[in-house]
Amino acid sequence: MSHEWRLAVTFAGEGAGEGGLTWGQQEIWSAMCRQETWLPIGGTLPAPPGSTLEDFAGELRFLVERHQTMRTLLELPDGGRARQVVHNRGEIGMTVVDVAPGDDPAAEAERIRQRFWTTPYDARREWPVRMAVVRLGGVPTHTVAVFCHLVMDAFGGAAMMTDLAGRDPDTGAAAAPPPAMQPLEQARWQASPAGLRQHELALRHWDKLLRTVPPRRFPVLDDTHAVEPGDGDEQAPRYWEGEYVSPALPLALRTLAGALAVDTSPILLTALFATLGRLTGDPVGVAQVVVSNRFRPGLADVVAPVNQTGLCVADLAGLTFAEAVGTVRRAMMGAYKYAYYNPLALDELIASFGDDLDIACFFNDRRLAGRDEPGDPVDAAGLDEAAARSGFRWSRRLDEPFERLFVHVEDARDGALMITVCADTRYVPPRVIRAVAYGMEAVLIEAASDPATMALTAAPVSAGP
Numbered sequence: 160m161s162h163e164w165r166l167a168v169t170f171a172g173e174g175a176g177e178g179g180l181t182w183g184q185q186e187i188w189s190a191m192c193r194q195e196t197w198l199p200i201g202g203t204l205p206a207p208p209g210s211t212l213e214d215f216a217g218e219l220r221f222l223v224e225r226h227q228t229m230r231t232l233l234e235l236p237d238g239g240r241a242r243q244v245v246h247n248r249g250e251i252g253m254t255v256v257d258v259a260p261g262d263d264p265a266a267e268a269e270r271i272r273q274r275f276w277t278t279p280y281d282a283r284r285e286w287p288v289r290m291a292v293v294r295l296g297g298v299p300t301h302t303v304a305v306f307c308h309l310v311m312d313a314f315g316g317a318a319m320m321t322d323l324a325g326r327d328p329d330t331g332a333a334a335a336p337p338p339a340m341q342p343l344e345q346a347r348w349q350a351s352p353a354g355l356r357q358h359e360l361a362l363r364h365w366d367k368l369l370r371t372v373p374p375r376r377f378p379v380l381d382d383t384h385a386v387e388p389g390d391g392d393e394q395a396p397r398y399w400e401g402e403y404v405s406p407a408l409p410l411a412l413r414t415l416a417g418a419l420a421v422d423t424s425p426i427l428l429t430a431l432f433a434t435l436g437r438l439t440g441d442p443v444g445v446a447q448v449v450v451s452n453r454f455r456p457g458l459a460d461v462v463a464p465v466n467q468t469g470l471c472v473a474d475l476a477g478l479t480f481a482e483a484v485g486t487v488r489r490a491m492m493g494a495y496k497y498a499y500y501n502p503l504a505l506d507e508l509i510a511s512f513g514d515d516l517d518i519a520c521f522f523n524d525r526r527l528a529g530r531d532e533p534g535d536p537v538d539a540a541g542l543d544e545a546a547a548r549s550g551f552r553w554s555r556r557l558d559e560p561f562e563r564l565f566v567h568v569e570d571a572r573d574g575a576l577m578i579t580v581c582a583d584t585r586y587v588p589p590r591v592i593r594a595v596a597y598g599m600e601a602v603l604i605e606a607a608s609d610p611a612t613m614a615l616t617a618a619p620v621s622a623g624p
Contacts (some may be wrong), residue, residue, distance in 0.1 A: 160259050161267060165252040168216050172224035174341060175247035179240065181345040183452070183464040186502045187308045188241055195559045197280035198308035200316070203268040206292070206299035212255065215292050215302060217331055218323060219253055223288065225322065225333060226462040227341040228310040233282040240503070241282075245343055254291035254303075268293045268301035275305040282307070312466045313525050314451050319462045340457030345465075349501070361500035362508055364493065368472045369508070372445050374515035377563055377586035394584040400555040401580050401589075403596035407545035408568075408576040410537040411603035417536060418610055419481055424524045425488035426603070427568055431522055432475055432487065433615040434598035438591060442476035442616070448491060449523035450498035467502065468521065469494025480606040480613040519563035526570050542604045551596055553589075554579070563587065566595065 180188060191198050206215075223229045227245045234242040258267050268291070275289040287307035292299050311319060325334035340348070348354050412423045419426070432444025447468035453459045471494040475483045509516065537545075561581040571577040578596045587595075606613050 161262065162257045164255050166212070166216060166255055167250050168219050168223075168253050169248075169250050170220050170223045170230065171248040172227070172230060173247060173337075174227055174343065175245055176343050177234070177242060177244040178343055178346045179350075180243055181342050181463070181465075182349055182499065182501055183312070183345075183467060184243065184309055184342060185241075186467050187464045189502060189506070191308070194561065197282070199276045199280075199305050200308055200311075201272075201275075201289075201303075201305035203265075203272050203301055203303050205265075205301055210299050212292060212294070212299060215290070215299065216253060219251065219288070219290050221326065221331060221333070222319065222323070222462075223251060223286070225337050226310075226319070227343065228463045229288050229306075230286060231309070231342070232284065232286075235283055243342060243346075249286075251286050251288065254289075256291060256293045257297070258293060258295050258300075260296070262295075264293045264295050264300040268303050271303045272305060275303065280307055282309070309464060311462050312451070312464045313527065314453055315462045315464065317527060318460045321460070322462070338457065338459075338461040340461055342463050345458075345461075345463070358500045358504065361497040362504060364497035365470055365500075365505060366508060368470050368493075369512055369516065369518070371472055372516060372518060373441065373443055374517070376439075376441070376445060376517045377519065394589065396556045396558045397584055398555075398557045398559065398561045399553065399582060399584055399589055399592055400557075400561070401551060401592050401596060402554045403549065403551045403578045403580070403600070404571045404575050405546065405549040405578065405600050406573070406575045407542050407549060407604060408578070408600055409574060410545055411542055411600075411607045412576075414536045414542075414607040415484075415603065415610060418607075419484055421484060421488055425484055425491050427524060427599070428471065428491065428522055429475075429480065429484045429487045430599040430602040430606075431566055431595070432473060433480070433483065433602045434595055435520075436475060436615060437598065438594060442474060444471070444473045444475055444487070445518055446471050446520045446522045447518060448494045448498075449521065449525070450495050452499050454495075455499065467498045467500065469496075469498030470518065471522075475615055478615060479611055480602075480615060481610040483615055484610070517563070521562055521565040523565070523567045525567055526576070537607070539604075539608050542607060546600060546604060549600060551593060564595075566599075 187198065230246045230249060232244050234244055256267055256271060258264050271291045287310050289305045291303040293301040322333060326332065412426055415426050416423050428446065435444065436442050448471045449466050450469045452465040452467060458465050471490045473487045473490045475486060478486065561583060563583045563586050565581040567579040569577050578599055580592045580595050582592050
């Protein structure tokens with residue numbers, strides 16, 4: 160039988176204080192409130208050979224001391240806006256589980272991850288980091304680390320891993336000082352005249368685009384439409400997520416990147432817009448694109464959430480795929496430029512347009528590698544062979560709300576890519592969730608053969624086998 164206990168890890172970091180949430184933190188906090196979840200991120204890893212419990216306690220102390228977000232609590236006044244309180248010293252518990260001989264340490268680590276993931280998080284009293292070490296015979300076999308999304312975004316996680324890898328092996332010291340623009344400093348800049356100018360320019364850009372968005376892009380569907388064959392008479396739970404793993408996607412993307420001399424993110428968004436256009440008959444693509452603001456001064460290596468969404472609107476009527484990529488790429492440049500703003504003020508602007516305005520379609524390219532790499536072209540037979548190995552599965556069905564439609568693209572095993580489609584089935588029925596994933600792959604395979612002549616509306620969209 161496993162034995163579980165807690166190891167107290169003390170920390171003393173620099174930079175205590177309090178203030179309002181940064182724009183990136185507010186974006187995450189608003190999503191947490193809308194979706195009724197603390198948006199946990201993280202997972203399990205095998206322990207490196209020869210590692211000790213003291214090594215992992217040292218890593219946890221290093222991270223919490225170095226990064227303000229890991230020692231931040233929130234103040235949540237009744238009816239008021241959330242505020243962050245950064246502490247410079249304290250104690251954090253690390254869970255240690257000693258498994259019995261014959262038990263599976265990997266299964267135990269996954270059980271702990273699931274428990275960490277599903278246990279509610281109290282942002283006022285609990286440090287936003289949950290860490291555990293699983294041991295067999297006193298030797299660490301696995302680690303578990305789960306963070307609240309308020310701690311970091313995906314690229315912040317990569318920066319955290321770079322910090323850990325760069326520590327001096329003898330002293331444990333960091334290879335470089337921590338980034339200067341940690342959240343308290345970010346919040347100060349955002350409230351400065353320069354920050355307010357950036358915000359005002361962004362809101363003007365959003366206002367201009369919002370006036371061009373067609374109304375009611377996701378009409379409510381009756382129950383007869385919101386049914387997936389073989390999955391019951393109605394959708395309960397209401398919010399569904401599907402995952403489509405495709406070995407063909409990276410091959411088609413690299414082929415198109417070489418043919419069109421562009422990076423692959425606008426190619427992916429064009430495929431999404433083309434698929435939605437084929438499904439709805441509306442040639443105007445509208446999506447909130449998740450933008451990493453790490454190109455802005457001081458934010459490149461900060462372990463904090465700095466992602467925000469930029470609005471991308473592109474009328475693709477009558478265009479070939481190649482022309483559409485150019486149009487989408489220009490629209491994305493505007494989205495990137497103006498994705499840095501106070502999200503509370505933006506919410507007020509969007510609400511002023513009334514209920515007919517619906518921009519609840521999101522696109523998140525969260526690939527960490529290979530985003531801009533063209534490659535040798537792959538012929539139609541090679542793409543079809545790769546697509547034959549693609550597969551779709553339903554990953555989650557929840558009562559806790561998702562956004563109306565959220566499409567993620569990320570790296571998968573063995574060089575494949577995964578499209579994750581999350582949706583509210585009241586607006587986007589399961590067959591459409593599947594069709595979005597299958598359709599994006601089909602559009603890219605079709606375009607790879609001749610993007611200069613492919614018409615976006617040429618073919619219907621299949622929901623797969």
